Amino acid sequence: MRAGLVVLRRLGETLLTVFLMVTIVFFLLRVVGDPAELLVAPEATHADLDKLRAQLGLDRPLLEQYVDYMRSVVTFDFGRSLTQNRGAGELVGEAVRPTLELTGLALLIGVPVSIILGSIAALRRGGIVDTVTTAFATLGRAMPSFWLGLMLIITVAVGLRWLPASGYGTFQQLILPSVTLSMIVIADVTRLTRSSLLEAYGNDYVRTAYAKGAGPARVTWFHVFRNAMVPVITIIGLRTAVLISGSIVVESVFAVPGLGWLLIRAINRFDFPVVQATIILIGFLVIATSLLVDIAYVLIDPRSRSVRRA
Amino acid sequence: MFAGREVGTLRSMFTTPSALVGVVVLATVVVCAIFADVISPVDPAQQHLLYRLSPPGTVSEDGVTFVLGTDGLGRDVLSGIIHGSRVSLIVAVTAVGLGMLIGVALGLVSGYSGGWLDTVIMRAVDVTIVLPFMLMALVLRLALGPGLGSIVIALGISGWATHARLVRGEVLSLRNKEYVLASVANGAPHGFIMLRRILPHVLASAIVLASLQVGVTIVAEASLTFLGLGVPPEIPSWGQMLANGRDYMTRAWWVTTFSGLAIVLTVLALNLIGDWLCDYRDPRLER
Amino acid sequence: MSEAHDDGRVLLEIKGLTTAFSLAEGDFNAVDNVSFSVKEGRTLSLVGESGSGKSMTALSVMGLVPSPGKVVAGEVLLDGRNLLDMSAREMRKIRGAEISMIFQQPTSALNPTYRVGTQIREVFKLHRDWTRQVETEKVIAALRAVGMPDPEARLRAYPHELSGGMAQRVMIAMALACEPRILIADEPTTALDVTIQAQILELIRELQSSSDTSVILITHDLGVVAEMADEVAVMYAGEIVETTDVETLFDEPLHPYTKGLMGSVPVLGDPRPRLEAIPGTVPNLTELSVGCRFASRCQARIEAGLTVCQTHHPELVEVRPGHAVRCWLYSGQEVAE
Numbered sequence: 034m035r036a037g038l039v040v041l042r043r044l045g046e047t048l049l050t051v052f053l054m055v056t057i058v059f060f061l062l063r064v065v066g067d068p069a070e071l072l073v074a075p076e077a078t079h080a081d082l083d084k085l086r087a088q089l090g091l092d093r094p095l096l097e098q099y100v101d102y103m104r105s106v107v108t109f110d111f112g113r114s115l116t117q118n119r120g121a122g123e124l125v126g127e128a129v130r131p132t133l134e135l136t137g138l139a140l141l142i143g144v145p146v147s148i149i150l151g152s153i154a155a156l157r158r159g160g161i162v163d164t165v166t167t168a169f170a171t172l173g174r175a176m177p178s179f180w181l182g183l184m185l186i187i188t189v190a191v192g193l194r195w196l197p198a199s200g201y202g203t204f205q206q207l208i209l210p211s212v213t214l215s216m217i218v219i220a221d222v223t224r225l226t227r228s229s230l231l232e233a234y235g236n237d238y239v240r241t242a243y244a245k246g247a248g249p250a251r252v253t254w255f256h257v258f259r260n261a262m263v264p265v266i267t268i269i270g271l272r273t274a275v276l277i278s279g280s281i282v283v284e285s286v287f288a289v290p291g292l293g294w295l296l297i298r299a300i301n302r303f304d305f306p307v308v309q310a311t312i313i314l315i316g317f318l319v320i321a322t323s324l325l326v327d328i329a330y331v332l333i334d335p336r337s338r339s340v341r342r343a
Numbered sequence: 344m345f346a347g348r349e350v351g352t353l354r355s356m357f358t359t360p361s362a363l364v365g366v367v368v369l370a371t372v373v374v375c376a377i378f379a380d381v382i383s384p385v386d387p388a389q390q391h392l393l394y395r396l397s398p399p400g401t402v403s404e405d406g407v408t409f410v411l412g413t414d415g416l417g418r419d420v421l422s423g424i425i426h427g428s429r430v431s432l433i434v435a436v437t438a439v440g441l442g443m444l445i446g447v448a449l450g451l452v453s454g455y456s457g458g459w460l461d462t463v464i465m466r467a468v469d470v471t472i473v474l475p476f477m478l479m480a481l482v483l484r485l486a487l488g489p490g491l492g493s494i495v496i497a498l499g500i501s502g503w504a505t506h507a508r509l510v511r512g513e514v515l516s517l518r519n520k521e522y523v524l525a526s527v528a529n530g531a532p533h534g535f536i537m538l539r540r541i542l543p544h545v546l547a548s549a550i551v552l553a554s555l556q557v558g559v560t561i562v563a564e565a566s567l568t569f570l571g572l573g574v575p576p577e578i579p580s581w582g583q584m585l586a587n588g589r590d591y592m593t594r595a596w597w598v599t600t601f602s603g604l605a606i607v608l609t610v611l612a613l614n615l616i617g618d619w620l621c622d623y624r625d626p627r628l629e630r
Numbered sequence: 631m632s633e634a635h636d637d638g639r640v641l642l643e644i645k646g647l648t649t650a651f652s653l654a655e656g657d658f659n660a661v662d663n664v665s666f667s668v669k670e671g672r673t674l675s676l677v678g679e680s681g682s683g684k685s686m687t688a689l690s691v692m693g694l695v696p697s698p699g700k701v702v703a704g705e706v707l708l709d710g711r712n713l714l715d716m717s718a719r720e721m722r723k724i725r726g727a728e729i730s731m732i733f734q735q736p737t738s739a740l741n742p743t744y745r746v747g748t749q750i751r752e753v754f755k756l757h758r759d760w761t762r763q764v765e766t767e768k769v770i771a772a773l774r775a776v777g778m779p780d781p782e783a784r785l786r787a788y789p790h791e792l793s794g795g796m797a798q799r800v801m802i803a804m805a806l807a808c809e810p811r812i813l814i815a816d817e818p819t820t821a822l823d824v825t826i827q828a829q830i831l832e833l834i835r836e837l838q839s840s841s842d843t844s845v846i847l848i849t850h851d852l853g854v855v856a857e858m859a860d861e862v863a864v865m866y867a868g869e870i871v872e873t874t875d876v877e878t879l880f881d882e883p884l885h886p887y888t889k890g891l892m893g894s895v896p897v898l899g900d901p902r903p904r905l906e907a908i909p910g911t912v913p914n915l916t917e918l919s920v921g922c923r924f925a926s927r928c929q930a931r932i933e934a935g936l937t938v939c940q941t942h943h944p945e946l947v948e949v950r951p952g953h954a955v956r957c958w959l960y961s962g963q964e965v966a967e
Contacts, residue, residue, distance in 0.1 A: 053470045061486045175611035177562045179569055180585065180603035183592060187600070191593045237733065238741040243694055244733075245804065246726035246756045248718075255752075259743045278475035282566045297570055300485065312482055316474055323473050335788040336742055 111310035121306040132291030138211035143218030151226025173220030182213040199288040210287040229261040270326025365615030383422040391417035412597040430580040435560040441499030446506025454514025471504035558613035642668040647704035656916025662868040673845040675859035683868040730805035731814040736797035740789035747785025772803040795826035874953040
């Protein structure tokens with residue numbers, strides 16, 4: 034099946050991208066910066082620096098380090114945390130779940146809301162829903178997500194006392210951070226759904242559908258909607274990547290022990306192996322999302338199956 | 344080159360209400376940044392310890408009005424916001440400019456040369472584009488260490504890829520235009536052709552893209568500063584105010600709220616202008 | 631050349647159809663007091679250049695005038711029933727089942743995200759109450775009827791996988807699936823290769839004669855008219871300026887515009903050194919002056935020394951049996967043989 038071939042190709046490209054990303058992380062962290070200097074306390078002596086270098090394996094030739102690094106990445110061995118007596122990989126593994134829950138919930142809230150609001154805005158163009166939604170989305174695009182999170186804490190958690198302000202464990206604690214993150218999706222997807230629907234209406238096949246005797250409802254939901262969703266799916270995928278990186282900050286705001294929170298904590302504690310492992314995993318998740326979006330795209334738009342991607 | 348179009352551009356801007364609002368707000372922010380010392384009611388670093396965490400509108404015994412309140416060390420919030428605009432704008436504009444420089448240069452070379460160089464650069468673009476801006480900036484910032492310079496460079500480098508891709512696309516379509524071919528036939532050196540024949544036509548789109556990036560960069564910088572990984576704390580910035588405000592968020596909501604609002608309004612203004620720019624250059628009929 | 635039917639029963643009668651548009655630039659009638667009729671089993675061709683109102687006339691008949699346009703006057707009588715009086719729901723039953731329409735760019739007229747078979751099947755879903763199996767059989771039969779090779783496989787194809795000619799065959803299959811009384815074809819071959827054009831036109835002719843469907847063929851190409859039409863109505867600036875049967879139109883065109891159209895078509899073996907273009911341009915419909923709309927470009931007016939053309943608007947008058955013209959050169963006069 035042609036779609037299958039395209040998917041395989043994308044899979045191959047994805048693996049290549051992951052490989053390149055991991056390599057880039059390696060070079061950035063070791064070549065552009067000197068990890069030992071970054072990690073060490075200001076008062077350290079050269080002896081301390083050397084000791085740290087030896088410990089991290091930074092004194093060996095670069096190529097050897099690279100091979101070692103790649104080998105360890107492939108076997109998921111990310112070394113030991115410098116501050117906690119556990120494997121870096123283990124810590125990262127634990128942190129994945131909260132991040133996925135947050136991101137998942139944000140998508141679950143954000144995508145339906147966006148599509149519904151965007152559709153109403155398009156169908157009742159110029160109406161009250163359209164105006165309010167557009168204004169809302171415009172504001173949302175300009176808001177730093179962490180500020181939104183803080184404001185929600187101030188108003189909803191502290192002011193109204195409806196929901197807990199931070200922490201992780203119960204479902205209620207997930208709500209505020211997820212809603213905060215969902216804004217990243219809603220701000221863009223709503224606008225795009227609206228404009229995509231409006232643009233799709235101008236197409237010739239709409240006229241054909243009416244000429245066949247279809248009514249407005251059928252034209253909208255059978256013909257227009259599917260075409261309009263094609264670009265929307267792409268945007269959702271792009272925003273998911275932003276979601277994952279947005280969670281870096283939002284997790285810190287709400288004290289959710291996910292990947293982002295782990296990363297920041299490790300940076301502040303100079304826990305290099307954990308930093309490296311977390312960055313790689315976050316990067317991988319983002320790339321994987323991009324792949325899933327591409328697959329969805331192939332399934333939805335038949336034209337993408339036979340045409341070569343530019 | 345832009346002769347008669349300038350008038351049309353200005354007129355369009357003034358008739359689009361959203362763009363006008365954006366320009367006004369942005370102008371205000373720029374004015375604050377330039378004339379911060381003059382406009383600001385008090386020195387933002389000055390601590391009025393007797394009036395710590397005072398709500399907006401508090402007036403001190405000396406007749407100083409804390410229009411937007413004070414923070415945990417008694418520093419005036421409004422003054423902090425006015426001064427903070429400087430950092431946000433300068434960092435963002437410089438970073439975006441840097442990204443544009445690198446991106447346009449690489450895009451030019453990539454599109455013009457073709458071949459393996461093109462492939463390598465475009466692969467790098469693909470990888471960079473897939474990764475979100477914040478993540479790239481974070482990694483770079485890590486590599487470069489603390490300091491104002493490294494945050495600017497980190498933010499700048501993260502944005503090169505979109506420019507490169509855009510410019511390369513345009514170069515590919517311009518490469519076969521008559522005036523370029525004429526230069527090639529005349530034996531002009533590659534550098535000349537790229538700089539004098541192709542670059543001017545590509546610059547307009549690059550600038551539009553750059554203006555769209557400034558808003559995102561401001562937010563990214565504020566985020567990183569908020570996390571302690573951006574602009575150093577000694578320099579007054581919006582991100583820093585948000586970070587400080589976090590500690591007494593529940594007692595003094597105004598610090599968090601107003602410093603955040605400053606960011607929102609600035610980015611909003613930039614977005615509105617950016618939207619207008621996009622519509623103006625590539626109008627879509629909404630029928 | 632189509633067979634002449636002795637029984638020329640009128641199936642569709644259009645009287646005084648007027649469709650108005652209200653734009654920022656001004657108000658105008660894209661279709662202005664248009665009247666003509668279509669007989670059962672015959673082909674009427676609406677001829678004119680772009681902007682003459684021929685497509686809009688068709689859309690007005692179908693009830694598909696795009697906003698900000700609106701049909702403001704006239705009657706469209708199908709078997710005596712006025713389509714313009716019908717409710718939206720009633721019109722929907724007519725479209726696709728009693729009157730069908732095909733358009734100019736077949737590949738973009740089909741929904742790119744659905745298979746071709748699904749789209750043809752839609753016509754049955756809308757107008758018939760059949761099981762899926764029956765629908766599938768009918769879809770295959772429809773594809774076969776339009777000359778599609780390997781219909782069983784083709785129905786699973788997507789529109790972008792088809793060439794222009796094949797896509798237009800699909801459109802025709804869709805349009806004729808429910809055996810409508812009238813097929814409206816709006817420039818069906820303009821976007822296609824010349825060789826494919828001939829095939830499609832031939833197909834339409836075949837299908838028409840086997841099912842006795844009436845065809846309204848909209849075109850600007852006189853060659854197509856000569857080949858396909860039984861009757862012709864020439865349109866200019868939103869009005870009908872001449873109607874007659876096709877032989878008479880080519881043998882004895884009356885209206886200066888029609889003559890101009892004929893003169894601008896190259897003919898093999900014609901010794902004339904240049905084609906005669908009609909001087910001037912189509913008038914701006916929002917700024918119409920009084921009098922005949924063609925007056926400013928009309929050579930004959932000058933030669934005949936007529937001033938009435940610029941002051942009074944001519945009516946469409948049947949100056950000979952079966953031949954009507956909107957021109958002061960002929961109205962109110964008996965034309966001597």
